[in-house]
Amino acid sequence: MTPRPLLFACALALLPFAPQADAAGKYRSPKDILDASPASDWRALDPTRTLYLELDTGRVVIELAPQFAPEHVANIKTLAHEKFWDGTSIYRAQDNFVVQFGDAEGEDPAKAKSLGSAKTHLPAEFHRASAGLKFDPLPDSDGWAKQVGFVDGFPVGSDGAGKTWLAHCYGTLGAGRNNADDSSIGAELYVTIGQSPRQLDDNITVVGRVVKGMELLSVIKRGPDPMGFYADPAQRTPIKSIRLASEVPADQRTPLQVLRTDSQTFRDATEARRNRVDDFYKRPARHIDLCNVPVPVRAMNE
Amino acid sequence: MTPRPLLFACALALLPFAPQADAAGKYRSPKDILDASPASDWRALDPTRTLYLELDTGRVVIELAPQFAPEHVANIKTLAHEKFWDGTSIYRAQDNFVVQFGDAEGEDPAKAKSLGSAKTHLPAEFHRASAGLKFDPLPDSDGWAKQVGFVDGFPVGSDGAGKTWLAHCYGTLGAGRNNADDSSIGAELYVTIGQSPRQLDDNITVVGRVVKGMELLSVIKRGPDPMGFYADPAQRTPIKSIRLASEVPADQRTPLQVLRTDSQTFRDATEARRNRVDDFYKRPARHIDLCNVPVPVRAMNE
Numbered sequence: 001m002t003p004r005p006l007l008f009a010c011a012l013a014l015l016p017f018a019p020q021a022d023a024a025g026k027y028r029s030p031k032d033i034l035d036a037s038p039a040s041d042w043r044a045l046d047p048t049r050t051l052y053l054e055l056d057t058g059r060v061v062i063e064l065a066p067q068f069a070p071e072h073v074a075n076i077k078t079l080a081h082e083k084f085w086d087g088t089s090i091y092r093a094q095d096n097f098v099v100q101f102g103d104a105e106g107e108d109p110a111k112a113k114s115l116g117s118a119k120t121h122l123p124a125e126f127h128r129a130s131a132g133l134k135f136d137p138l139p140d141s142d143g144w145a146k147q148v149g150f151v152d153g154f155p156v157g158s159d160g161a162g163k164t165w166l167a168h169c170y171g172t173l174g175a176g177r178n179n180a181d182d183s184s185i186g187a188e189l190y191v192t193i194g195q196s197p198r199q200l201d202d203n204i205t206v207v208g209r210v211v212k213g214m215e216l217l218s219v220i221k222r223g224p225d226p227m228g229f230y231a232d233p234a235q236r237t238p239i240k241s242i243r244l245a246s247e248v249p250a251d252q253r254t255p256l257q258v259l260r261t262d263s264q265t266f267r268d269a270t271e272a273r274r275n276r277v278d279d280f281y282k283r284p285a286r287h288i289d290l291c292n293v294p295v296p297v298r299a300m301n302e
Numbered sequence: 303m304t305p306r307p308l309l310f311a312c313a314l315a316l317l318p319f320a321p322q323a324d325a326a327g328k329y330r331s332p333k334d335i336l337d338a339s340p341a342s343d344w345r346a347l348d349p350t351r352t353l354y355l356e357l358d359t360g361r362v363v364i365e366l367a368p369q370f371a372p373e374h375v376a377n378i379k380t381l382a383h384e385k386f387w388d389g390t391s392i393y394r395a396q397d398n399f400v401v402q403f404g405d406a407e408g409e410d411p412a413k414a415k416s417l418g419s420a421k422t423h424l425p426a427e428f429h430r431a432s433a434g435l436k437f438d439p440l441p442d443s444d445g446w447a448k449q450v451g452f453v454d455g456f457p458v459g460s461d462g463a464g465k466t467w468l469a470h471c472y473g474t475l476g477a478g479r480n481n482a483d484d485s486s487i488g489a490e491l492y493v494t495i496g497q498s499p500r501q502l503d504d505n506i507t508v509v510g511r512v513v514k515g516m517e518l519l520s521v522i523k524r525g526p527d528p529m530g531f532y533a534d535p536a537q538r539t540p541i542k543s544i545r546l547a548s549e550v551p552a553d554q555r556t557p558l559q560v561l562r563t564d565s566q567t568f569r570d571a572t573e574a575r576r577n578r579v580d581d582f583y584k585r586p587a588r589h590i591d592l593c594n595v596p597v598p599v600r601a602m603n604e
Contacts, residue, residue: 095516095517095520096472096516096520126584126585140445141443141445142445143442143443143444143587143589143590143591144587144589144591169497170398170496170497179581179582181584193520194472194496194497194520195471195472195496195497195498195593195594196497196594197594198587198591198594199575199578199583199587199590199594201587202584202585203582203583203584203585214397214398215397215524218397218398218495218496218520218521218524219520219521219522219523219524220521221521222517222520222521273501276501279481280481280505281501281505282428282483282504282505283428283504283505285446285500285501285503287445287446288445288501289445289446289500289591291497292497292498292499292500292501
């Protein structure tokens with residue numbers, strides 16, 4: 001019997017890390033590039049803006065974006081400090097779109113959990129002034145924004161006229177709202193789990209992104225009711241707690257490093273993905289979409 | 303206590319179906335547009351090119367694309383007819399990328415299942431001639447291809463110079479291969495479950511797409527080993543069977559209709575998504591990416 005193909009296992013070894021030529025003409029894969037990266041190209045997650053979402057299946061690590069949504073992030077920190085989410089649930093999972101979590105009874109004044117000292121009204125924080133941001137552009141065209149690139153590890157879009165916003169990619173954390181633009185307070189949150197819903201960009205307040213543990217959210221059984229809700233509370237996924245990392249004992253934290261998106265290593269690794277020249281790819285794309293660019297994360301001591 | 307926002311429930315009711323203006327100036331959502339669609343804008347799935355992938359959790363319905371990959375589709379039909387996949391497994395699930403299935407032991411000549419009368423070598427079918435295809439273009443820019451649009455319900459890219467290929471969107475079914483372009487035979491298949499990996503376009507043979515049941519594949523627990531494989535066979539997801547719908551008794555089929563992508567209804571619904579003008583969206587994108595356009599599917603008698 002003929003051995004069956006390796007099912008592009010080789011290819012997939014390359015998918016996360018495709019090649020780029022070095023000075024000697026040898027192709028360097030993103031993995032090669034990362035392996036050779038100086039320690040200074042990595043930054044530790046700041047525990048004062050890192051959230052741990054604790055599920056029965058494990059911990060989801062979230063990096064908050066106070067530079068884009070200061071009011072929402074401050075409110076989220078208050079809610080975490082006061083243990084608002086403990087005992088709440090992921091009460092919605094819509095395939096190829098979002099999981100959503102918080103107080104499933106939040107709409108019912110008779111049943112809603114107290115918000116404690118958190119604010120009950122916040123301004124919309126859909127975008128911010130581009131001024132003051134260190135913006136590292138992607139060279140690629142994008143139909144959703146005049147310019148796209150990265151700021152402090154976050155994928156962003158910009159109108160090229162002074163406004164910048166966090167883009168909706170896989171793992172983006174946003175603040176659910178009603179129709180009014182200022183109807184979110186950060187108590188009800190969603191994470192994108194499918195094709196990037198970029199139509200939401202600059203239409204809702206994005207507050208962070210998942211840096212570790214997406215595979216715990218993406219496998220949650222989709223809700224049977226419209227838009228992925230679960231009418232039956234027993235079907236919801238319990239949230240044990242959400243805590244700010246700085247409020248968790250140091251020995252219980254998850255020490256992670258994120259590649260700086262303003263580093264040469266990040267630029268080189270991204271370029272190596274744009275132009276995959278290896279044994280698998282027959283036609284390099286010479287392009288990459290914003291939401292196809294991973295921001296590498298590693299354990300602190302790797 | 304103030305009622306908590308509805309968590310963009312209203313918004314999400316609109317997300318699948320956003321508005322477009324009718325002659326009277328009233329906005330029409332995609333749902334309105336679909337509800338008003340003539341029966342002739344829908345086509346029944348052809349059972350001779352429809353596969354049923356049966357899992358313990360239910361049935362995944364796949365539409366094959368013989369117009370793009372005739373040799374692979376013919377081989378897949380042979381394999382299904384001879385029950386090749388019965389008792390095999392989904393042996394890989396890599397987050398934000400693919401689930402992959404077939405004979406987990408296919409690489410080991412001593413353990414591999416017989417391929418029966420299926421062919422053991424096929425030509426690469428990465429693309430085909432554009433001539434002879436009815437191509438319905440999207441107006442939007444795309445960094446991955448000169449032109450993008452739809453052919454017979456499938457998202458496609460084209461080089462504008464005579465070649466057209468099936469695009470990798472959420473739910474795309476492809477034939478795993480090794481480094482050689484002609485190393486796939488359709489026995490090992492993958493389905494994309496995350497952000498569209500368009501870099502694979504025209505680099506691998508795409509054979510179809512999932513039209514129903516993605517929520518059964520997308521929630522499969524991700525494999526713990528590199529690239530999402532499961533070294534432990536007990537962690538794999540059993541495949542009960544894969545059958546061609548035409549070889550399943552008529553009363554056991556899943557009768558589905560797909561909106562014709564060359565219909566005015568499809569064009570109008572897509573346009574309504576490109577320009578969302580409703581109570582939720584504050585800034586319509588005036589754009590849509592190929593892989594953000596859903597191809598509506600409904601039960602036969604809706």
